[in-house]
Amino acid sequence: MTVKLDFEECLKDSPRFRADIEVVQNDVSELETRLDKVRHMHRIHLHALRQKKKYRNLFSLSLPFLSSRDVRRFKDVRKEFERSSECLERAQERNAQAPRGKVHEVEEASNALLNARRSFRAEALDYVLEVRMNAGVLIKRGNDIHLKINICVWRMTSASVSVQQHTQFVLNAAREKRDMEQRHAAVKKKVSNGIAMEGYLYKRASNAFKTWSRRWFSIQKNQLVYQKKFKDQPTVVVDDLRLCTVKPSTENERRFCFEVVSPSKCCLLQADSDRQQQAWISAVQNSIASAFQERREDPHRGGGGGGGADQESEGCKALEEVQAIPGNKQCCDCGEPGPDWASINLGITLCIICSGIHRSLGVHFSKVRSLTLDSWEPELVKLMCELGNTVINRIYEARIDEITIKKPHASSPRGDKESWIRSKYVEKKFIQKLPETGRNPLLRRSSARRNRATTQDRTVQRPPIKPKPNRATLPRSTEEDLSGLHPGALLYRSAALQNFPVMADALAHGADVNWVNVAEESSTPLIQAVSANALAACEFLLQNGANVNQVDSNGRGPLHHATILGHTGLVCLFLKRGADYNARDKNQKDPITIAVDNANADIVTLLRIAKMNKEMREMDGAFGQSGDDTYHDIFRDFSHMASNNPEKLKRRSADPKS
Structure with a gap:
């Protein structure tokens, strides 16, 4: 041989x-x-x-x-x-x-x-x-x-x-x-495994020593991987090339360096020559384009119950709607044009580098999602359209003219962007400080009216808030003076008014999203938003950590209140966010019983389907399906209807005695 x-x-x-x-x-x-x-x-x-x-x-x-x-x-x-x-x-x-x-x-x-x-x-x-x-x-x-x-x-x-x-x-x-x-x-026997590019590169470690190691890199199966020896299991640098970008790096003394940036990490690599550097950058860029092309041509992509084409169409629609909001066509933190990432709890758009930094802060500060690759529920799109970069920067950069720190621009080093973002959202150095007594004039009546006008001038018009007959303690007018309230109370009042800029300002100043108003039956901001049938406001609170099962003094949680008031869209939202449909109030009534008593067929259907789906999963055990397709289809239809055609859903305008 x-x-x-x-x-x-x-x-x-x-x-x-x-x-x-x-x-x-x-x-x-x-x-x-x-x-x-x-x-x-x-x-x-x-x-x-x-x-x-x-x-x-x-x-x-x-x-x-x-x-x-x-x-x-x-x-x-x-x-x-x-x-x-x-x-x-x-x-x-x-x-x-x-x-x-x-x-x-x-x-x-x-x-x-x-x-x-x-x-x-x-x-x-x-x-x-x-x-x-x-x-x-x-x-x-x-x-x-x-x-x-x-x-x-x-x-x-x-x-x-x-x-x-x-x-x-x-x-x-x-x-x-x-x-x-x-x-x-x-x-x-030689197996190519669809390798688009391969060769040796130096990789800088992410540890404190920043050491450089020579490894064999390859682009295969829409991933960037490396290994030291042929028998070693490849280490994945980028799971999906659609989520990354590549660019030359001149921030260090070493030559021929380039960065592969994804929302989860930034990998600094070095080639042996300028020609190799350009070849690798071109190969990564071409692979990114190929990954998107394969996704468009693959007829089997997409989630359960919906085709890939529908998902892609929804993603494009979400991108268009969100970027149409004032300030959203540039990254909120560095100004790079055409951002296609978002922080859904802050309501802002981001470039890929800033999105990676936001992701590193943790979900308690920022929840990052792609505007083009992830599926977008209609209530999330509605929420994003209520806020935007202009509104959030007015809050988190209120004192930018008073400080010496310079805001980074699109071409600034990653380190400068990371320092700025941490100072802005974690340390909150640039927000307007609260005085010892009362609120800052930014949130007095005139400012609140101006902020609401800014929000209402957008494409999504909101009808005036009508006070509920059984809610005498609620603000009777959107012109209520909100000055003098501490952050928790401010969040509580603005949730009922669906005033998103004020809600965001209250959270920025440290408001407890689960703040309890003892004087009003231990109600919470989320229950206040339910009373106003404010779908986007409820989603905003949930994305910022509101407890979907926190009850008031009557033992009723948000799902109870949404069922009593006949707000089908909110019932759908809370069930998707893990609300307990078996919880009983002080009258020993669960949401299903309340919906049956109120003869609300839509809500009864949603509650029973959610219960049946959970029971089926428990019967299947650990190896059961994560969810029934029919269940997801029905809830997706209700979500779309609640966000886009709420008049088609059955509602009750009064609180029946239960």
């Missing part, structure tokens, strides 16, 4: 080539051990062979063809290959560390790398040629001779060995030879 190594893999010095070479070297080492055993056997049984002419001929013919000189030549070529490989590795490290500002060092390192690469390729090709021409033949002959000698030895000792032992001995030798051949056959 002739061992065949790929010359292309040899020139790239890929992990696959190194793995093939390692197998060959192990086999040659094993062959050398076998030769030692053969020589030992030859010395022991030489006197016996003199009496048997055919055995003497076997040894005299076989051994010269497989002398130690053949193995020694192979080892000498391998030694030269390893020496040149070490020289190349040192030249690559020197070239990578050469600072861009020192022209003399850069020139010396580049020339040294060029010479080392030429020398390595020459030695590597010689080594591969030696393997293909001689090593395979040596290994095959060694296996054949080993088998013949084993049979020969058995024949010499046949007087003391049974026929059964002889048969087993021959089978073992044949099996050993076959296993060796299969190993080489496996080495020869």
Whole structure:
């Protein structure tokens, strides 16, 4: 059998080539051990062979063809290959560390790398040629001779060995030879796995030392992965190339660097030359485009109950609606145009770099979602359209003119953006400070009216709030003066008024989203929003951590109140967010009983379907489906109707006695 190594893999010095070479070297080492055993056997049984002419001929013919000189030549070529490989590795490290500002060092390192690469390729090709021409033949002959000698030895000792032992001995030798051949056959098999680009890159670690390591990177199956050795499991840098972007990096002293940025991480890589850097950037960009194209052409994509085309259409519609809000066509934090990411609890749009920083803050600060790749529920789109970058920056950057910190721009380093975002949303350095007594004038009546006017001028027009007959304590007019309220009370009042800018301002100033108004039956901001049938306001509170099962002094949670008032859209929303449909109030009535008493068929249907779906999942156990398609279809239809055609849903305008 002739061992065949790929010359292309040899020139790239890929992990696959190194793995093939390692197998060959192990086999040659094993062959050398076998030769030692053969020589030992030859010395022991030489006197016996003199009496048997055919055995003497076997040894005299076989051994010269497989002398130690053949193995020694192979080892000498391998030694030269390893020496040149070490020289190349040192030249690559020197070239990578050469600072861009020192022209003399850069020139010396580049020339040294060029010479080392030429020398390595020459030695590597010689080594591969030696393997293909001689090593395979040596290994095959060694296996054949080993088998013949084993049979020969058995024949010499046949007087003391049974026929059964002889048969087993021959089978073992044949099996050993076959296993060796299969190993080489496996080495020869080359699987591409749809690799779009591969090669060595330096990768900077994310630890405190920021060390650089040389790894074999490849783009395959819409992922960027790397590995140290061929047998290692590839480490995934980017799970989905559609979620990342790539750009050159000049923020450090090393040359030929580029960044692959995703919402979850930023990976800094370094090529060996400017040409390789451009090739990798182009390859990543082309793979991103290909990933989007494959998604558009794949007829099987999309979630349960809805086709991929519908999901993509909804994603485009969400992007258009959200970006149409004032300020949303630029990233909220750095101003980069065309942002296609969003923070759904803040109600802002972000570029991919800022979205990654937001994601690193944790979901208690910012919940990041893609405007183009993720599915968008209609209530989330409605919420995003109620806020926007202009409104949120008016709150979180209220004191930007009073401070010396400069806001980053689109081309600013990632570190500057991260520092700004943490100062803005975590430390809240730029919001208007609360005075010791009362609210800041920003939220007095005139400002509240101005903020509401800004919101109502948008595409989604909101009807005036009508006070509920049984809610005498609720504000009777949207013109109520909200000054003087602390953040919790401010959130409580503004939730009933559906005043999103004021709600966002209250949360920015530390309002407890589950604040309890003891004077009004221990009601919460979420229950206040239910009373106003404010779907987007409820979603806003839920996205900011409101407890969907927190009850008032009557034992009624948001789901109870939505059922009593006949707000079908809110019932649908709360069930999707995990509301307990079995919870009983002080009258021992659960939402299903209340809906039946009120003869609200839509709400009864929703509650019973949710209950049935949960029971079916529990019956299926740990291996059951995550949800029934019919269940998701029905709830999706109700969500769309509640957001886009609320007049089609049955409502009750009064609170029946229950």
